[in-house]
Amino acid sequence: EAVLSPRDDHFAPPSLVCIENTHNRGGGSVWPLAQIESVTSAARQHGLALHLDGARLWNASAASGVSESEYAGHFDTVSVCFSKGLGAPVGSALAGTADLIAKARFYRKQQGGAMRQVGILAAAAMHALEHNRARLADDHANCGTLANGLAKLPGLEVDAAGTETNLLFIGTGGRDAAALAKRLDESGIRLLATGPHTLRAVTNLTVTAGEIAQVLKAFEQLP
Template sequence: MVGMKIHADLRSDTITLPSEAMKHAMLEAELGDDVLGDEPTVLKLQDAVADLFGKEAACFVPSGTMANQAAIRAHTQPGDEIVTHRDNHIYLYESGAWAAISGCSIRLLDGAGGQFSAEDVEAAVQHKDAHFPNSALLVAENTHNRGGGTIWPMERTEAVTAMARRHGMRCHLDGARIWNACAATGIEPAEYARCFDTVSACFSKGLGCPVGSIVAGDRESIHRVHRIRKLLGGTMRQSGMLAAACLHAMEHNRARLADDHRRARRLADAIVDIPGLEPGPAPVETNIVYFDVPGEADGFSERLDAAGIRMFAVGPRTMRAVLNLMVDDDGIDRTIEVLRTLV
């Protein structure tokens, strides 16, 4: 509704707008030509992320989907099979690109919170026989969007990736929200990343950048990712302006993710006490809150929107709220007040 005051936009953490300080950093960025390999700010970002994740190299790309799909293509051959959770982003929300771009089939695992076990991985591995696809790549998602922002425990991460390697598979982490996992646990990015051959990370969600994701990994894999980025049309010229925003966000916006997590828990606690609302099955660990509403979620979303609160309906009765740097404590107060009124 044009002109209506929005008290809290909880549709996603992608709705954030650059701060004045971030825009200043973008305007002041030293520029070159990334296609020609001499974009100094992009090179600085790639080196910084590779170092942070304990990897040899990194490649800056426009989107999280491109990051994941370039990594998948780098690790697989047509006819290979990917093992992943049925609620993972690469399966649900990336336009079937694992098939269209890499020519792979996919083996889907179940498990609460978007997680699975080493035993699940072992059971999914195909026989080494010409009749079956080659089990080539394991993909995990941390934190897990559809799981409710859940965090993979390190012990389980180590177990599933070790099992995959035992069967000759490579491992990729969809770490779009890995920054949230690190902020919530205190575990460094390199500790999560050591279990995987490649890791993707997004700058345009919790960190508040307008554009950008990155893939970090060993030098050979990232060389292939660079070539695949070109194949997919993802090379950019003076992209240092975007990289500067990412460098600014890494320095200034990582610690504040704890504020999003605190507000998400506060919202989740309030939902428990509102008759008619049902909290999601997973405890809130980071910045994502799922809950069920009485009646149809689409209608509930429209009523919220009319009251200046934006959330997505993600199921017949299910709503999703995603805390982000555009929503402060007053916004959560107003959200809770509106929820009580509507129910």
């Protein structure tokens, strides 16, 4: 409401509200359903369109117990990804009304985004949907184990209590994050430096509980 009123001629009027669930930069945090209802209700009152960036919607549902359809019901369009938590080699999908999807197909074609003979990719996405959703809780548990272990190490900043899903941001305590990532990569551990002093770790179906223990040991041995 504060952003929308009063309107300022110096800025373009908003037309869309987009919510990301789970929230990447929020450390894989899950939007509470009540908060989504509050935001989307306010947006509707102002005639704004609503989009759910659900690249990790499967994780949000697994962590909260709220179904994907219940989350999606508050939005005009929803995008989901099959290659992140679900582990398919590639693939995303956009859901919405028939009219909206018809427009989306046109714009995709206009931008050269159409693909032919993608049945093999669709098959991989279907396999991921049918076989990998139930095991997302394992990724969340592994991430929680990693967070709790790193929180005990001196010189690191980790919000273990706030780790809800499979994303973890690690403060390096002033040490160069890129240098630490490079050193860990030499041990076969790949993390992303998202800032000068921040690393991001993501657990997925290729990371086992035993490997989490190896990661913790590698961090313990860092200078």
